[in-house]
Amino acid sequence: MASTLVSMPSTNTTVKQYAFAARQGTDWSYYLAHRPAYPQSFFERIYSYHAQKSGAAWSVAHDIGAGCGVVSAVLASRFDSVIVSDPNDGYTKLAREYLLEKTSFPESKFKFLQETAEESSVGSGTVDLIAACECIHWTTPDVAIGEFGRQLGAGGTLAITYYTRPLIEGNERAARAWKAVWDAFPKKVQRYGIGENPYKIGNTALESLEFPEENWEAIKRIYINSQGTVDSFMLDDRIIESRVKESEEKVWVEEDDDWCDVCDIEWLKGYVATWEPRLQESEIQDIWDELEAALEGKPVKTRTPIVMILATKRG
Template sequence: MRSTTYRHLIAPLQRGSRSSLRQHHGLAISGRGSTGFQRCAIRSQVPGTMHTRARCFSSTATLREEAEDSENFWRVSADDSQFWHDYVSTRPSYNAAFYNEIYNHHNAHSSKWEVAHDVGCGAGQVCEELATRFAHVVASDINDTHLAVAKRRLIPSLGAKRISFTHSMGEDLIKHHAPGSADLIAAAEAMVLMDEHVALENFHRLLRPGGTLAFWFYGRPTFSDLKLRAKAQPLIDGIMVRNWSKVIRGSERRIAGFKRAAEGMASWLDYVPLDPESWSNVRRIKWNTSATLPFFGEEACGFPIHPTSNVKPGEYTEEREDPNWWKNEWDIAELRRYFRVLFPGFKEALGEGDQEINRMFQELESHFGGEGKTQQFTWPAVLVTATRK
């Protein structure tokens, strides 16, 4: 699903037509700091085939291409300051240890720290961090609302010379930037929204030899305490399922798009193939695999989900359990706020229009220990880094 969101994730995920979608830095399906998927139009032509593939999955943009998409649940104005404040504040806070996984990889294989790209930038949380290490940051997104928010948030602190903005989907970045012009490309929450083959080809062309590709995904907020997780996490999962199941419906093409995204999440990004002819030093690190990474699975989709793996021999893989990973201390009101920006058009997400969701929030409040009482949450996450040959 970087603000990003957990966004986050959604617009219909369609196959066979041009669709609009963003990365949810957070799915929301969140950049970075994103829950939510953003608007990411995706087109692809796979060698040896004649069909196109499109994914459209966004918390802030919805297509109007078919009657089934007539109600726009996710449109949010760039001027809605309360929404964007809540959107950023309910994303996981990427810690120094996480970014050091990326920086250490880059430092081991490159001496250049000139240009970094944040693909599917959302509100710009990752851009802020990259600007502490790279001379210039390119923020790109297909969603013009996200770019407007990122500009408003970042230009006052970074200045117009330190950051630039590109209105483009990830697969088209090579049309806007010269080959070999980037030292690092970061994509938070975005890969499951893109055609991975076209995106990887683009990223390989954009990077200098020795440059770093880093893409990652995080899933549902998860109680850190294992006893509380056993009792209360099914309620959070139930709210997820009840909301996503309202969205994953419609035409066969749309459902096929959701299936691709769901299977990508269920694969913990292992489905992304990094050809040894093009990429070296591949590292795949997963945190908290005992938790649920996908924002939606078979229960919400209503059709089978089949994870796949394209992990190659020689790639480094590691799993880490860490209940303090990207920890958030939330009370029940903050958990409601998370769902409100994950599903900004659904009153059900606040427990206002769906009796069953309202009941689940009330039960969750009792597990919290009452109004105002906080509990610690962690996040399942996966990071993939690779060096461009």
């Protein structure tokens, strides 16, 4: 990534915990090394939206679906305290180790909870900002968004974000081979028995998420590096009905270098390996061979599409 990236703490040990689907282990060291890092501009968009409100509070943030805590680490620099929650066994334990060993923040800065997005022990109206990054598609969104609204105080900010696989630029042959990798992925999903909704939600760039007007206002959807369409998010043709309202603001941001990178074949293979269910290299060896031949041993530029939804809890 570019030099504007947030410097995230690194970990020298390999720790395996349950994966998103609770079927196999996730090596978080590997995950962090083969996923796009959140740039400073990502957080500044969220903070700028929150700061525009009269009397915006910076006391409590809640990082939902926190994984090993990379977003929590950044939120902790702006909020007095951060709730770190995830439903998966072992994730909050790992997040505690990650945040306390690799940052300078005291343990009192954080509260760690193993619980779902749909049902939380957090008190009503006690949170100023909720971040749900790269996780909403694994929830029951209507229920989760209702729960987010319960936790937020009046004027609180909800930030829901999702990025999809990076797209290859400047090498048409490599781009075709990379697309073929992802054309094989939905077939694996169907065989693996994962429900369709997570992929339908992602395919439509979260446009199926609804924010009832009696509870939410100032809804802003920011599409970055998507070329003016949600097609960049589609892995296949499975979609779900859009519930975007005319009152919602849409912002299209193109050529955002903070979400571009220069990657080699090993990073691309590593990125695919972070998705669930695991698509083994041997299952599509001919496609990987074609991609490697197209790259001719050289790295290639990638552009990652991302959508950010910002919403305010009504008073």
